[in-house]
Amino acid sequence: MLQPDSTARVPKNVSFRQCPGIIIHLLTAGYLWSNPRETRVSCISFNNFAALFLLKRERAVNINYNMKVSFSNIITVLIVVLIGLMAWYWYGRSELIHGDEMPDVTLKGNGYELDLLDLQGNYLYIYFWGSWCGPCRQNNPRLVDFYHMVKNSDYEWASDFEVVSIALETGGEAWKRISEQAGFAWPYQFVEPRLGNHPAYFGFGVNSIPSSFLIDRQGMVVSVNPTYANIPTLVEKLENN
Numbered sequence: 662m663l664q665p666d667s668t669a670r671v672p673k674n675v676s677f678r679q680c681p682g683i684i685i686h687l688l689t690a691g692y693l694w695s696n697p698r699e700t701r702v703s704c705i706s707f708n709n710f711a712a713l714f715l716l717k718r719e720r721a722v723n724i725n726y727n728m729k730v731s732f733s734n735i736i737t738v739l740i741v742v743l744i745g746l747m748a749w750y751w752y753g754r755s756e757l758i759h760g761d762e763m764p765d766v767t768l769k770g771n772g773y774e775l776d777l778l779d780l781q782g783n784y785l786y787i788y789f790w791g792s793w794c795g796p797c798r799q800n801n802p803r804l805v806d807f808y809h810m811v812k813n814s815d816y817e818w819a820s821d822f823e824v825v826s827i828a829l830e831t832g833g834e835a836w837k838r839i840s841e842q843a844g845f846a847w848p849y850q851f852v853e854p855r856l857g858n859h860p861a862y863f864g865f866g867v868n869s870i871p872s873s874f875l876i877d878r879q880g881m882v883v884s885v886n887p888t889y890a891n892i893p894t895l896v897e898k899l900e901n902n
Contacts, residue, residue, distance in 0.1 A: 763787075763880040764864030768827065768851040775849065778880065780823060784896055785876035788826045789867050791855065792835040797871045801843035807889040808847060816893065818900055821878075823847065829855040829870060 763785075768775050777785075788804060790797035804824070811822050824847040828836035836852050853861050865874060875883040875892060883895055 761882045763874075763876050763882065764861075766861045766864050768825070768849075768861060769853065770849070770851045775851070777825070780825070780849075781880045782878050783821045783823050784818060784878065785874075786822070786824045786892070787865065787874040787876060788824060789829060789865070789870045789872045790826060791829045791870055792839040793830075794870050798839060798843070800871050801839070801845070803889060805844045805846065807892070811893070816896075818896055822896070823849060825849040826851065827861055828852045829867075831855045 763777060763781075765776070765778050768777065777787075790801070792798070804826075808824050811819050813819075816822075826840070826845060826847070826849070828840070828851070830836050830852050831854070840850060851861075865872070873886050875885075875887050875895060877883050877899055883899065884891070887895060
């Protein structure tokens with residue numbers, strides 16, 4: 662814990678004690694990082710050493726430590742590193758926005774492949790989901806109802822409206838069972854690895870699911886995660902321009 666000198670703004674001697682909670686270590690580290698004037702720090706455990714590692718700037722902090730390593734300490738550090746990598750992996754991507762061009766990606770279906778650009782000239786609703794995703798499974802019946810509503814409507818563009826669903830899976834056939842139960846009736850149903858550097862969800866910058874993108878006839882993003890009530894309005898506006 663910090664023990665600041667009552668007569669000085671910056672503590673001259675700081676000692677980390679055994680203390681439950683990495684948050685306290687990080688708060689202390691942040692304080693010392695912003696006040697690094699020749700602060701002397703002693704470290705008495707591996708957890709503390711990991712926190713102090715953040716402090717060491719060139720000749721700004723003198724660190725003396727007795728590193729006591731335990732199995733639980735190592736596991737804690739590995740878990741923190743893993744969480745950091747996962748956060749970077751999922752949230753370090755930039756999602757497409759209105760006006761962006763649809764990426765040129767190839768999707769794999771039931772024994773066939775499709776280049777998304779082959780569907781250019783249609784209005785596309787690109788839908789990312791997963792059999793393991795609770796909100797996706799709740800949304801699936803609403804998407805099915807909307808699809809049938811459009812196809813059975815007298816919109817002039819109804820025959821040119823296509824749903825492309827992309828299930829992000831770790832393996833198995835659960836996505837097939839769930840899509841059949843929900844009543845997926847459109848022909849363009851694909852499955853891609855949930856993990857890995859796949860161009861489909863990297864190209865669209867998908868950070869969470871369910872995610873959806875409305876694409877116009879020219880292959881441009883019209884809207885991200887549009888509501889089903891709003892899609893006909895958006896398409897009608899484009900048709901009348």
